[in-house]
Amino acid sequence: MSSIDLDRWEVVIGLEVHAELATRTKLFSAATAEFGGEPNTHIDPLTLGLPGSLPVLNSHAVELAIRVGLALNCTVQRSVFARKNYFYPDQPKNYQISQYDLPINADGFLELPSGKIVGVERAHLEEDTGKSTHIGGGGRIHDAQYSLVDLNRAGVPLLEIVGRPDLRNAEDARAYVSELRAVLVAVGASDGKMEEGSLRVDCNVSVRERGAAEFGTRCEIKNINSLRSLGRAIDYEAARQVDLIDSGERVVQQTRHWNEDDGRTHTLRSKEGADDYRYFPDPDLIELDPDPEWVERIRAELPLLPAERRHRLAERVGGSTEAVALIVDRGLDVLCLAAIDAGADAGRVVTHAEHNLSDERARDLDPAAFASLVRMETDGALTATQAKTVLAELVERGGDPASIAAAKGFEAMDTSELEGIVDGLISAHPDEWQRFCDGDVKVTGFFVGQVMKATGGKADGKAVTALLNSRTA
């Protein structure tokens, strides 16, 4: 399948993200909500849907839902739990308690690192289902010999975050999920682990010719288990729909299953005869109307969100959007700001955080040590390469940058010594030198490498480049 002509086609994407909320117990019962466990051990009468059992709302789940709602700039409102009725073996009551016309969070938005704003229609509470394992056949319920049901997950609180169809390409879709995950983790609502299913993404994709007023017919893609799959699935699905239209067929509204192995989406079920879930307010529960004072208390206790942290860092360092986003994503913004406060050069701080601090332990780095390392570098006491080595040591074992540098025998090279080495290399490699003079930038690396080899890595790469440039004049 070919990639689509983006001058002619516009891809429209809306994501529905289910986040498992990080509560100790289930949404409506005291059974543990912990991930995993021996099958059917995290259960109680309600989880099993036993006759006579009744739901009692978990207030911690409500608090987490409100935190997310506020972080997504939603209106936190009076809400009603409704029953969504459908029969399925891993749905113990054969209805799911969800929220329908009145969700707890409505009408918010999420700002991506690029600055793009994506609308959030709603973020509502609902209970998770159990897990079915179909044995025999193709692993699908329809041709299985038998199925095993594990209800450990049944009743675990979910927040379903319904995004508006504001996304236009796979990259933005990935950025949206990534940002949403960062927000969920920041407010402590979820661990955000896609691989454990605590973050699940359903993706609605449609295509239309550019300038068209109406959206095209959409397909919903399920079984997306990673950000990479999300991008691949969108690209595949958009191309599939364009191919259909180009060949005179029409897109049928349906739910499709992403297959990671063959890189395609496959028909799961047609949605043309829309499912009738017979929603009605759950008479076992009363309406949820959070006290405004409680909501304000939760708002006041919210941590700084990724977008706010990016703005705060960008104001101080003025680095590229990508670098700032990466640093916040790595949780290094507080370290960077502290190092800058301690007198370190903002540019060098950002460069190190972006390129040399991918290690998770970097978050625990002592800002004062980091700052003094950067100062040694900007003062010329250490070359960039040496600084990188010392920094790695600091992350690994901590300590004082000056002592580490001394122990490694690092000292700044004398300029005249460096000049001698560079001149010697120019004479020894006339062909390369000519190419350098002709503007072949790639040869720079050759000379720098040679200098490093000759100095045992003590030379400053930038100083070498400056010297080479000065010799061409």
Place this chain on the structure above:
Amino acid sequence: MSPARALPEASLGTAIDTAAAVRSGDRSAIDVIEERLARIAADEEQVHAFNLLSADAARDRARAIDEAVAAGDDPGPLAGVPVAIKDNLCTRGVATTCSSRILAGWEPPYDATVVTRLRQAGAVMIGKTNLDEFAMGSSTEHSATGPTRNPHDLARVPGGSSGGSAAAVAAGFAPIALGSDTGGSIRQPAALCGVVGVKPTYGLVSRLGLVAFGSSLDQVGPFATTVADAAVVCEVIGGHDPGDSTSLPQPFPSVVEHLDDGVDGLRVGLVTEMLGEGIADDVGARVRAAAEALAAAGATVEEVSVPAVTYGLSAYYLVAPAEASSNLARYDGVRYGVRVDAPTAGEMMEATRTAGFGDEVKRRIMLGTYALSAGYYDAFYGQALKVRTLIRADFDAAYERFDVLLSPTSPTTAFAFGDKTADPLQMYLNDVCTIPTNLAGHPAASVPFGIGEDGLPIGVQVMAPALGEIVMFRVAAVLEGAA
């Protein structure tokens, strides 16, 4: 067929007297139990009040109570009192079937809150009583274990759905019993069996462990031979339960304390809409006699129109089946209860439900599923909710002028088996006087007030506003004295 016998309860005593005797050591709990078990042994085969008898467990429990009394402990206000429990209330380790094939043999791992509270008060469960399957019916004829017979006339129904509990108390098998009332399922069988039956305000008695039928209507309440016994049971089982989200955060009103307060100065309204067409003459006459008795005791009595109650039946047969269609979806053969095997999961569920449910249950599931379906919701379920609001408003208006309202409990005395099974609508009409209070969430009691032309019991219904239990019991107590 002639009546089984005259009402026997006087000879075996009330719950209050029994508990007093056991607590003081005048009588042993085991003696109380054996006496009731003897009566059950003699008559249960004819009456079929029970789906299950727990005689041995009751004896063990009675001996434990006797030991407690001997040791100087107080087992509680219902010490040693035998109680029959409707078989839609969960009892730990004791089969709870709702008189349905689909739950045959299922033993809950927990007790309903009301069962726990009765035990904590010293009561002794002697068995689980028959009902219309999943509490859907007004005659106890829709039971997988066969019908219960009215102890006053074995050829007649005991009413329903709590027919087993009503018959057990009427037959002297137990002085008190628990039932559940969704549209009249306590009050109507109480009336037909000549005993007292109370449906408390919605939310005053926990529903945790009550197998759901129409969750927004279901309420647990007592059967008893006296108003005072019913009041004691209400106080024991009622009050807040954090395990039921619809439970009100307050104790049951102090009805026992006010039983003898009388009705002097109370304003009693006779509901016009419940005295006309469809109400048997002898029943209507007894209700008017009850009104006169209250007037004689110092109350003022007037007729009052509550127009919206005439829509009650229609609204109820949308709301209750709609909720039931969802509540009963869980009986699918996957996790518990009966399973009928089939090649696929979907076919297994269908086969299980087809074989497991009786006709009346299937009829209501279909009604309710239809009422909730896309395109019909607004016209049916949505409209029914509006009627519900209207009924509540009309009752509220009436209660501005009256403290209680009076009506028949059931339009007729007990009818013969098979009389109404052929025509579901005729059966549904039995609940025309009881349904409105369920839709409003209000309390109501049925009190025996004489007999009809056929010699069978007639019940008068006392309705009160939400949380109006004290005044309701005062009126019931006066009626009991005047009957």
